Amino acid sequence: MADKVKVVLGVIGADCHAVGNKILNHAITAAGYEVINLGVLVPQEEFVNAAIETDAKAILVASLYGHGEIDCRGLRDRCREAGIEDIMLYVGGNLVVGKTDFNEVEKKFLDMGYNRVYEPGTLPDRVIADMKEDLK
Numbered sequence: 001m002a003d004k005v006k007v008v009l010g011v012i013g014a015d016c017h018a019v020g021n022k023i024l025n026h027a028i029t030a031a032g033y034e035v036i037n038l039g040v041l042v043p044q045e046e047f048v049n050a051a052i053e054t055d056a057k058a059i060l061v062a063s064l065y066g067h068g069e070i071d072c073r074g075l076r077d078r079c080r081e082a083g084i085e086d087i088m089l090y091v092g093g094n095l096v097v098g099k100t101d102f103n104e105v106e107k108k109f110l111d112m113g114y115n116r117v118y119e120p121g122t123l124p125d126r127v128i129a130d131m132k133e134d135l136k
């Protein structure tokens with residue numbers, strides 16, 4: 001049997017919101033991927049190290065508590081410095097404080113080097129469909 005595609009999942013920074021992480025882990029695993037789930041309170045460095053150690057094809061970053069912009073900035077640079085510049089970076093959750101127009105939020109995170117940016121409340125099916133497209 002072919003090896004499963006590996007993806008790293010976690011909630012970045014000082015964020016302890018755990019429920020979405022568990023749901024994403026379950027759904028993405030059920031869709032046939034091997035999920036390296038780092039859980040909550042994950043520093044950027046840990047995402048990068050886990051991706052290198054496991055040869056993951058994507059990093060899925062969640063941020064729920066409103067500090068996403070600060071916590072997520074610089075992850076692409078870290079990946080570049082670590083030699084995994086081409087890894088897919090997905091980010092979702094409640095990325096900014098309050099209700100900002102999502103187009104603005106999306107642009108900001110795309111400019112930071114994320115490949116795909118998800119709105120608050122995105123269901124796992126959406127990202128799984130994108131992963132099937134991106135991680136062939």
Ligand code: B12
Pocket residue numbers: 014015016017018019020021023024060061062063064065066067090091092093094095096097098099118119120121122123124127
């Ligand atoms: C439960 C909860 C808590 C619990 C968390 C318990 C735990 N360990 O999980 C406690 C009480 C600890 C908590 C604390 C705080 N919370 Co709180 N919390 C919530 C609440 C009510 C529910 C979160 C939840 O479990 N949702 C259910 C899951 C299934 O949904 P989800 O997390 O959104 O994830 C889904 C999608 O968004 C998506 N998704 C998520 N991440 C990603 C990533 C990718 C790549 C993709 C594709 C998809 C994806 O997939 C998931 C499944 O569909 C929300 C409000 C709400 N209704 O969402 C506030 C909320 C997230 N909390 C909020 C805040 C502000 C805080 C605090 C800062 C409050 C404070 N001042 O102390 C602290 C932060 C603590 C910390 N260090 O993280 C705000 C965030 C505001 C913002 N971003 O603008 C919210 C939105 C409440 C609000 N309306 O103000 N919280």
